[in-house]
Amino acid sequence: MASNISLSKIVKQKSISIGEATKRISDLGWAPSYFEEILKYPTDYKVDKAPKDPMKQVLRSYFPMQEEKDNRVYGALDAALRGNMFRNVEPRWIEWQKLFLAIIPFPEISAARSMAIQSQIAPGEDLRTGYTMQMIDEFRHSTIQMNLKKWYMENYIDPAGFDITEAAFGKCYATTIGRQFGEGFITGDAVTSTNIYLQVVAETAFTNTLFVAMPSEAARNGDYALPTIFLSVQSDESRHIGNGHSFLMSIVKEPENLDLLERDLRYAFWQNHAIVDAAIGTIIEYGTQDRDKSKESYAELWHRWIFDDYYRTYMLPLEKYGVKIHHDDVEAAWNRIVKGNYVHKVAQFFSFGWPVAFWRIDGMVEKDFDWFEAKYPGWYNEFGTYWENYRKASLPNQPPLMYLDSGYVYPHRCWSCNVPALIREDFCVDEVDGELYTYCSEVCRWTHKEAFAAEYNGRPTPAMGRFSGRRQWEECYHGWDLADVVKDLGFVRPDGKTLIQQPHLHFDDSRMWTLDHFRGLEVRSPLLDLRAMSPADREKHIANYRAGFTCKPI
């Protein structure tokens, strides 16, 4: 007699197919008939078509998958400690993580909030699971990053700066860019913010430099924790990229959306370039001790991830739908990096502003000079003297470099991207609603004046957001004494006098700067000073600013 028992019958339990499961799940929604929902976050786009779910995943498999990813991440952190990672880690690198990890959790959690908005405007429920997973993923990213930061704080030689992290995020001269990023995901037109700015540009293009390129550099500096965390984070991004593309495909075929898509792709690409390349470019190039000339420079990484992968394979194909792509902006961004030395000028600004930072900024030495010269020919001529000055002024036996006669001119800040106007010849000004503003570039001027406005190309855009508030950090402390500024910022160690920030990596009280070294030095806002000038003086000032400066030995 044949047995009814077989191995496959014992071990296999058939479930409904994933296709059937996702079909039934997308049918959970309905059109309400008793009460009408009011769209809380509107859009000027026409959104009629339901986006399709490209991932076909259900929560039943999602949660165990994520738990397993977490187990690997936290297991790796334990292993790193057992392997004594911090004995060999490069402090130059970890110090920059005080800045990066202060910034990144807020944009992450903003992305979770963003899913509340996009899921409300997207017709149908096909993509609901995708939005749900992205919402929870972003919750994961913010808390996993906070946890990594705590781990650094507990195990790295100098915890100061990590210990004030979220307070520092709200106060530092360099973290406003992170708020521009995070607030941009949740404020203004629902499609502009959640789809184009967040998913289509930030996640699809720039997470590659953030979460893939940067971890590689971390590993080169003996930091195995950051790659573990961030490559795990990046593994979630493919879902978000899929969500974003699916939603984009649902709106791109509407002719009346094309001018808004052109506007938003332009704004989002340029601002992502300005913000992400500033921060991540600096951290990768100036936070490393690894000067292997065979590794890719940030410019080379950018060309691979942004130009080849994103521009050529994602942006360009949108032209077939009639979307106007600003090829000139992509080229201009590339030129800012390779010809305008954007990243190097940002690093120069960061280091010049060390007195109001909350991390240590190590100076560059001959080994670094060689590498920069090899990767960016002409680097030494433009930046060598500056970094030699920085080294000379690193100990507290004279005022900080910012107050020495070194030739460097503290920059104006861009009202749009919040990064200073560092490529001086591109500096521009304009008036919006009768007030004078400064910009790093023509596209940033356009972004503020024309994109974030009540109408665009003659059509009303009532859903579009606005740049508002005290966007320029320097305004907050115009005319203050530097010591009072730092005290107000809270960037002081527990002894009440030693600064958290130092322009060196000496872990020795005798070489560390204190509040007393800053007394009598005034902080000024270039914008307020510019606004106070007569028209003639202002014109002269702008011309001089655009002409640039030359560093001289101190």
Add this chain to the structure above:
Amino acid sequence: MSENLQASGAAGSATFAGSDSRRYNYYKPEGKRATLYEDVTVDVQPDPSRHLLQGWIMSFADGTPSYSEKSTAIKSSDWHAFRAPDQEWSRTHYQRQSHIENTIKMVVDNARGDGAPGRFDQGWVGVLQNQFGALKHAEFGLGVALMKAQRDGMTQMINNTILTNASYKLRLAQDITLYLGDLGLDISIDGDAGKQVWLNDPAWQGVRKAVEAILAASDHLEIYFAVNVVFEALVGELFRSGFIMRAGPVHNDFVTPAVVSAAASDYRQNLANTVTLIGQLTGDPAHGAANKKVMQGWLAKYVPLCAEAARDLRGIWSLQDNGDLHYDTIAEDSRARFKDILVAVQLNLPADVSL
């Protein structure tokens, strides 16, 4: 500088100012020591009233900033005081959700392997198809409402608590959907019937009306309140724990109660969070009285809807003989629990509202 580097980057390898400052020091923990939940949650969403020097730097066209206290009718002297009792952050959330999903899968797979669905009473199969099938839409609607609500709270603690609540509801809706789908491979169940019942059966129109009222609300705390203080107490738990979990075994079904039992546990957790938050807001020294007035208004709006929804469901208990399980007893328990919740959050049933 680099030419004079410390030999080790490890904690304790040098002593200098701040070298032992190894705790986040910018917020006050609720207890003696900060919990991991607090460390990864508090102040991640900044606030101009705490550390946000420049304030919000983007706004909507009408000037409303990225986060605004005007997004709710409730006021607080300190939005940052709330800590969720469940202390959930992403890792614990994944662990709990994963545990639930794996448990459900194991129970359902084993039951199906054992042929259990074939032994369900025939009438009960109809109940699962139609009534349990309708419930998944209610759970989904509440999940969608909560997902929308997690955008607007003034702190990370509030928004994350609403977020995890949304995640639990959406998981439950999917659990029921997939469970019924899997059952349909073994016994005859029409996968579309539950939606038709949800849309058209008079027994479910009160529930649908209540869920749609919650979906239509735009105040995030109103949504959170309506779901956990009112709907879940009067309707959700009434049907899940007061019917499905208790009637199932009477009809040879030990599987469905196991699937739905996670929801009872979810609600206990979410209710603890809700009672803590709402209790803080009604007890707020400056705004407590005004907040109570707003919430009394919410009760006046949602209690009649949910009470009617509960009454509409009554007939479902009579579709079959469920032994000694009777709607009136269960409903009385549910009303008593609801009243207990009101006491816990210092609110009263509005005088002109009856259960």
